[in-house]
Amino acid sequence: MTAPDLIARTYHDHAHDPTPAGRVALDYDARFLRRKVLTLESGEALLVDLPKTTSLGHGGVLLLESGGEVLVTAAAEALLEVTADDLTRVAWHIGNRHTPCQIEADRLLIQQDHVIADMLRQLGAATREVTEPFTPEGGAYGHGRTHSHAH
Incomplete structure (x- = not known):
């Protein structure tokens, strides 16, 4: 298993950056997590390692350690x-x-x-x-x- 391309340890319920560094579409159940590797729309791997289990809302963002935000959207x-x-x-x-x-x-x-x-x-x-x-x-x-x- 290769290491993820990106790491996020912080979540905000709304975006601050009008141009996100990436996007991830997750269904309702998948938007409830603490630690998981997600695949962005670009194909990049993102390790989400939050301090506690969190419900990610549609339009919320994961803050990348390297800078930038990954926009979370509700998947069909x-x-x-x-x-x-x-x-x-x-x-x-x-x-x-x-x-x-x-x-x-x-x-x-x-x-x-x-x-x-x-x-x-x-x-x-x-x-x-x-x-x-x-x-x-x-x-x-x-x-x-x-x-x-x-x-």
Whole structure:
């Protein structure tokens, strides 16, 4: 195994440099990490070695030890689009199950889960499989992630 080309030990939730030194697209699960080698869009290897496990947000940056920033973007992934006449009620049920959810004016996006999808259909919601970037709401105090019961 060869050594990574780049090393980042610091993360910021927003960019400072209008021209990043690199970009990496990660799905929701891959954006939760502490130490991992990532492959940038350029093909370069980046060792991420953060002091603690961190949820990397879409638009955040990893600061390179050599200078510059690597822009983190949300990669497209398989999701369920949820629509309903009473979207607020459906959103409450999703939140009550601690399911990560991207909330938009006329729809919700969640990770594919047939059990949750069945529950939503019983509540009168419609679901449709889509492939899009996933940027769900953070935790109750504005940081990190909601937690699922799958731990």
